Amino acid sequence: MNAMLYALCLLLFMIGLYCAVVKKNMVKIVLGIVVMEYAVNLFLIMLGYRVGGTAPILGAADADGVDRVVADHFLATAVDPLPQALVLTAIVISLGSLALMISICIRTYEKYGTFDITEIRRLRG
């Protein structure tokens, strides 16, 4: 089950990479990159996921008298909070770069009148 989820995650990553590398339309290339980013975010979330897990929050009642039993129960059921924090950061960063990519696409369309990268070739390789 778990291995299949990771495989699907890798597949999503590959689909994004394929789209970013092969497609000729600038907007599709941008979308390919976004799909890759989502695949990695999904992978990060799955690293901390635990079937039937609880939120990684110690309640006030627990915190007052944290004894061995409560602590062990918490460690046994809580999901890993760190990947969630990482994913939030990664989403904000990808939002920033996505905004810039889309605005460059719009400015390029204004100049060239097309999104097709085979027609946008003033620079020699």
Place this chain on the structure above:
Amino acid sequence: MNVPLPVFVAAPLVAAFVLPAFGARLKSAGTFLANVVVLALLGLSVLLLGQTQVYEVGGWSVPLGINLVLDGFSALMLVAVAVVSTAAMLFSIRYMEQYTAKTKYLSLFLLMVAGMNGVVLSGDVFNLYVFLEIASIASYALVGFGCDHEELEASFKYMVLGSIASVFILFGVALVYGNTGSLNMAYIARAIQEAGMNSGLALALSLFVAGFGLKAALVPFHAWLPDAHPSAPAPISAMLSGVLIKALGVYALSRLIFNVFGVSVPIAWVLIALGVLSMVIGVFLAVGQWDFKRLLAYHSISQMGYVVLGLGIGALILARDGNRMWASLAILGGLFHLANHAVFKSLLFLTSGSVEMATGTRQLKQMGGLVERMPLTRAASAVASASIAGVPPFNGFWSKLILVIAAVQARLFVIAAVTVLVSLVTLLSFLKVQRYVFLGELPDNLRGARESKGSMLLAMGFLAVLCLAMSLLVLLPGLRETVLQPAVDVLLAGVGYSVTLVKL
């Protein structure tokens, strides 16, 4: 002296967000503020040379919190970033008057500096990724700053490849976290030491090589660089070629390979192969170029090859348990060439900007005889060309000499010969630049070309003096011990180093 490390990130970051509020009316005040910030960072970074410090952000100790780590290697990179950004900022004062929205430019510039300083100081892999993205996004915007056809196209190309590289790096970070349960470099290094490599970590390492290789524009990941670097305004080209590809690419890659994953024979050969390929292919692509800045951009690829080759030879000797003295020499050559390249390549880009401003063209065939009109720019360009081509007594000669000696000591005779050959081709290529730009007959339409003034000359003069003075970094043992040797020792210590740093 104790300088709080977060200043290197916080000061440019705060200034970057304050500057847009100044707007067009307070443009000169904004320019002044930006210059003060980069100059202050230069002063502070020189004070930190050779020191070792660990700063715990928010007072949280290491396994829980984030730390900023300064060691010899980071300190060397901080100084390189500060030197090039000071020169580029000085140059921008006059040069950027031809563009609109100068305060936005300054703001993006400082954002890029903050990102690079963050990458260099970061002690954990996720923050390294965050700062890398800050610097990268600022650089994408700066490449497209002119908003003309070519600039936008180059910026898009750069941004697509840069974003793919960033996703690779994030994927690598996720794999490392999944396999070691930590994001702190020292803890990861210890976990890998104890449990050994597994297939997940090997995939992470290859993702890092591809991701940081793309950021460093090593062949075969170089396709974006010859478009992106020439399209940016000249001071930004100087920053991109001078320090960005080093801080984001070579620094991060060598930090991870040497200090976190540990060197092995296969990865050392990967570095050597990337280095030799970049050196040879970069220089041969450069020879045929007639666009001044594009030619310089191809030479950046070639020169970065030298740096990676030096590190690779060092890694090979270390991985084979060879003589540590020769490993030390190879790494010294690589890092010294890195510092030298930061200085002479940014100087070359600044002179190309000064020529472009005076003549309005970047085509070598449309120029000529500018030595009459621009003698000082010509002198600076000659110094930088001599340095990059490895003419004694300029700094480039010493670093290339060290690299050749190291290659011979590692019994890589063919590579040593290739290194010398590439250096000769570089010399030819720069003789062509001197011949077509500054010598020959002055075309009639360039009779009115004027020498650049004031701060632009100051910036070029500063870097030209450094081109000569940096030779002393290896020739004077005292300077070598405080500037270069601490950086070499960090890489030589390998995985042991980051463990002693956080006292595990």
